[in-house]
Amino acid sequence: MDELTRLNAEMRLRGFSPMTIRNYTFFVRKFLENAGKPAAELDESDVRLFLANLVDTKSRSTLMLASASLKFFFNEILGKRIEGLPTPKREKKLPEVLTREEVQALLNAVKRKKSRLIISMLYSTGMRVSELVNLKVEDLNLSERSGWVRAGKGAKDRLFVLSDALAEELEQYLKERNKSNGYVFSDDKPLTPRNVQKIIKKARVKAGINKKVTPHTLRHSFATHLLEQGTDIRVIQTLLGHSSLTTTQIYTHISREQLKSVKNPLDVLLDLEKAKDSSQTEQMEQTEENTDNENLAAR
Template sequence: MEIETQIADYLHYSQVERGLSRNTIISYRQDLKEFVAFLTQKNISDLHDVDRFVILDFLQSKNQQHQARNSVIHAVSTLRRFFRYLMQEKQLTENPMAQVDAPKHAQTLPQVLTVDEVDRLLAAPDVSTKYGCRDRAILETMYATGLRVSELVHLKMDDLHLEMGLIQTVGKGNKERIMPIGDVAIEWLNRYISESRPQLLKNRQAVEVFLNAHGSGLSRQSIWKKLKQYVALAGIKKDVTPHTLRHSFATHILENGADLRILQELLGHADISTTQIYTHISKKRMTDVYRKYHPRA
């Protein structure tokens, strides 16, 4: 069987039988595309000819291209799942990933905004315009809920239960969760829905909450670009992405006394070990404050 066919079968299995998200499938496809390109360079056209040393050469090539450590780790994870699938389907008799270890994650903490920086960012859009009102509602919603940007762009009008102070979303692994949303964010959402959204809709039909100039749902890329503009307007020098608002939401709520299990539910983490990174952020912030303000620190 051709390698491309085996990959297509695996991606179909991952999407249909395992129910993995579209973004996850895209990331798997990219990793496997790079792997196939490497095999082509090595004149390898059959996965039976792939052994541990071929895998290690592939990973080394990614290092030589100065790809991020997390990209290499993700590639190892993708290949591990792919070859495990081929073993299950009896398409291979030996697993070349059996003795390949993933490099350890770099111990880096995610970027977090201070409360003052968040306030400046939220105030950056010109709310006298339909786009500025929309963008203020977007930023307020992201900071109030910790939504992933992929969850935000797929947020539908039926997902809003603002009269009860709740919204619902479908996160990773198609897991639905319901979370509270604060009064300020609700006010901006209501203003956007009543004033700006009808102007963007232009008598068309759309189920998404946040719309572009054509009356259809926004993309993740457009939100990323808009955020970069507002970060510059706010005079924030940090490298801010949509996920930074999620990190800031989690850190600020934890610093104000939230329980780690509650935070896990709010963020939609399957494993609490993922949530525990925010305890390290809070401890780092505590240390920074101590060193800055204690006279003998």
């Protein structure tokens, strides 16, 4: 059994998601091809050289994924402990978020019912694209306006909630196709994430949205709009399937609307001063009026 076969088998035994298995296998294969020597002769210096060659052309998130892939490969498959790899720091970027108007424009740009349902589902539930393409009819409870993501990230099931309108559209869609089981959005095999990305890209172009829009953008938008509506962040954490509240706090960054709604302390100070001046002016005017009235009465 070669190293890649052993790697694949070990990840499946540990319940890694299909996407993680693909990503880890990709980086380990590239590493072995570039190393050009037997796995038994590989060591940490080879890993460092491989990662160094990625620094100038790949994002930090890609470097982190490559590093994690190779660390798992060495530690768990080759039995060679490597602990000293530098971990590239995450880029601190605010996620791209659509406004409600942009989400509506995206939906309006789609004519095919299935494509519209896919976009609606991503925005309505905040699920990941890998979860959406594997969603099955059996996981839906349309009468309760809910459903289950089975073995989501971290191999955990979680509940999601559907809007009334989306539940009705899904019910009609499934009835038209006489589907009572199997994948919701495909037949024998699940859609690929790439299929979904193409649907969203086509809708974005047609809607004239000048932002990068991906399935994850809709997940960000779902979380941010809930936050703007005043939804408790712990509820959002549960809906997103985050094990850590810290992750949710980063993911659902403070929205622009919330930032704009914060009263600047200088404005508060000036408003108090204006109120004070206004009160003093009113008192002076009242005093003058009372004095005038007294003078008139004295005449």
